[in-house]
Amino acid sequence: MxxxxxxxxxxxxxxxxxxxxxxxxxxxxxxxxxxxxxxxxxxxxxxxxxxxxxxxxxxxxxxxxxxxxxxxxxxxxxxxxxxxxxxxxxxxxxxxxxxxxxxxxxxxxxxxxxxxxQSWVPEGIPPYGMSPDVITLAQLEEMKRDNKVLCPSSGKLPKKVMFVGCVGSRQPGVQGHEHCSRYCCTAMVKAAADMTEIGDDILILYDDIRTFGKGHEEVHRSAHEKFVIFSRFDRTKPAKTTVADGALSVKWRDILSGDDLEFHPDLLVLATAMMxxxxxxxxxxxxxxxxxxxxxxxxxxxxxxxxxxxxxxxxxxxxxxxxxxxxxxxxxxxxxxxxxxxxxxxGEVEIESTVAYVLEELCSSCHTCATACPYGAISMDTSKKPEIAVVTEAECHGCGTCAAGCPSSAIIMRHSTDEQITAMVEAFLMPPPVTGGGDS
Ligand code: SF4
Ligand code: SF4
Ligand code: SF4
The missing domain is CATH 3.50.50.60 (FAD/NAD(P)-binding domain)
Known part of the structure; x- marks a missing residue:
């Protein structure tokens, strides 16, 4: 073709x-x-x-x-x-x-x-929405791109910035959030290192740091060299964020030291999932x-x-x-x-030789095959009365799902008909032929 x-x-x-x-x-x-x-x-x-x-x-x-x-x-x-x-x-x-x-x-x-x-925006899920100063990493990147990194509430430069990793990622059992988003550890440590240019205290609250890939570990190291503080949180006891008189407070337990810690960020940046x-x-x-x-x-x-x-x-x-x-x-x-x-x-493509075809006279127009085909290779020909199923051979992968499901036995697999399969099974079950010559 x-x-x-x-x-x-x-x-x-x-x-x-x-x-x-x-x-x-x-x-x-x-x-x-x-x-x-x-x-x-x-x-x-x-x-x-x-x-x-x-x-x-x-x-x-x-x-x-x-x-x-x-x-x-x-x-x-x-x-x-x-x-x-x-x-x-x-x-x-x-x-x-x-x-x-x-x-x-x-x-x-x-x-x-x-x-x-798209970057996940955790609308309605605290701490997002508790204060205008809680933003996503994607929102911070847009501020950095436009040279406008300011606290949304006050319009002032943020001096204390806290990043939180794995927000909306790596949550087994929560549909759509099981995966590690893979980009955010490196993006977060890079943004934190960048923020040391304008901030005094920059802190990363992380579950794991996965800066794999060429050059990523160097970015991680540079954040340490710029005195970004790293603290590992306990996944089973999420950090608690409160707002009093417009000021943010985050409390958590550092899993490595076992200490209960508290930080008052001017800007809280959530490294949210890639969706x-x-x-x-x-x-x-x-x-x-x-x-x-x-x-x-x-x-x-x-x-x-x-x-x-x-x-x-x-x-x-x-x-x-x-x-x-x-x-x-x-x-x-x-x-x-x-x-x-x-x-x-x-210039040309070869198609499967074992493809399905429909015996028109047996088709009862039930649509079962068209619904079941995982490759969308079957459509109904409505120009015929009653309509009949039609296989587009170039789209058929020869999986046999339609043939197995057809209630009228109207679908045959080319080169794998019932007769051909039966003949193969019979040949397999036959006793082996006696071989060898006479006395020598
Ligand atoms: S912050 Fe790191 S560990 Fe968490 S989802 Fe992103 S890349 Fe994965
Ligand atoms: S499943 Fe069989 S009977 Fe039903 S539409 Fe397909 S070919 Fe016709
Ligand atoms: S054999 Fe598989 S791929 Fe081909 S038409 Fe039937 S269900 Fe679709």
Missing amino acids: SVEPHTLVVGGGVSGLRAALDIDSRGFKVTLVEREPELGGNLAKLSTLFQDNEKASDVIERMVMAARVSKNLTIMTDSEVVDVEGYIGNFDVTVKNNATDKTEKLRVGAIIVATGF PPEGVEKVSHLFSLTRSADGFFNEEHIKLAPLTTHTAGVMIAGAAQSAKDSTDSTTQASGAAAKATSLMAQ
Whole structure:
């Protein structure tokens, strides 16, 4: 089956931009769709990046400039994918411009979903909301980016700043909050080290410090060298925050010393979880992607196929797959781009030989198979009366779920019919043939 040499990238953050630029540089057509009016995603909201303190906006600007002058890349901002039909090599995608309400149809051979994440805002969950001086790490980053790090209540520079890690992360049993968000330890120690420039007492209240990855431990060490205070809290006895006359007080037990401690921060910064973005359900439905307990998209195989999904021809990149930092996101985006371009370079794709097909005369239009197929490979042909089930062979993975569930035995697996399987079992159970020659 031929492959349309055109890739759709959904999401214009750092992962989407990286993937689109890589595909463009290999000479293949690529369209980048971003629902916001501007490209850059979450990275554009940060102040500076470790280790060289380069401005995040400069990094994004470089990528956006490269994207705007590229030959093969079309950028569609303020736009969303509203419909997807077809299969690997030949997807028909409808994109709607939210500003004009106009739609455009694209034929693409591969799709990279790079829809990113949102920082969790713990609305209604104390201590968030107890005082305007309780903010999230993402909100602090925006203040730092705009050179406006001030206490929201007083407009004064914060002299005592407290950071709290793992807020909304690593809570087994709380749906959507099981995971370690993986970026926040390093982001928190970097922000704390930065805050020593304006503050006198900077304290980090942590459960664990996981500054893994190239260069991350150096950031952790630099926070210690700048006299940031670290205290480990007891997860089973959360810190208690109170507000009296507008002043914050946080009490907790330091798990290493066993001491009960108290701090009066001018600014309390919560390093909150990385969560799937708004609208993730819609994207999941459009591309037939399944999601893990924390809401991010499932890969085809966690170790062996982390870039591809159960929908052939649809790849995932960056925080769309799981919480991760920008380094890991761009690495994954380049991998997904390589997968897409190798598909384009092949020009053709082979489909499964063991696919399902429907015996029309036996189909009783019950829809069981269309509902059960995990790959969305079965639809109902309503042009027939009564309607009958139809398998799109290019989307069928040959799993057999539909054949097992069909109450009318109307679905056959090609090359795995009942007769073929019975013949194999009979051959297996037959006594072994007598071999060997006569006397010699
Ligand atoms: S990266 Fe650190 S702060 Fe973030 S969830 Fe994991 S352990 Fe907690
Ligand atoms: S499950 Fe069988 S009978 Fe029901 S719609 Fe599918 S093919 Fe037809
Ligand atoms: S064999 Fe599996 S993938 Fe193929 S149509 Fe049936 S349920 Fe879907």
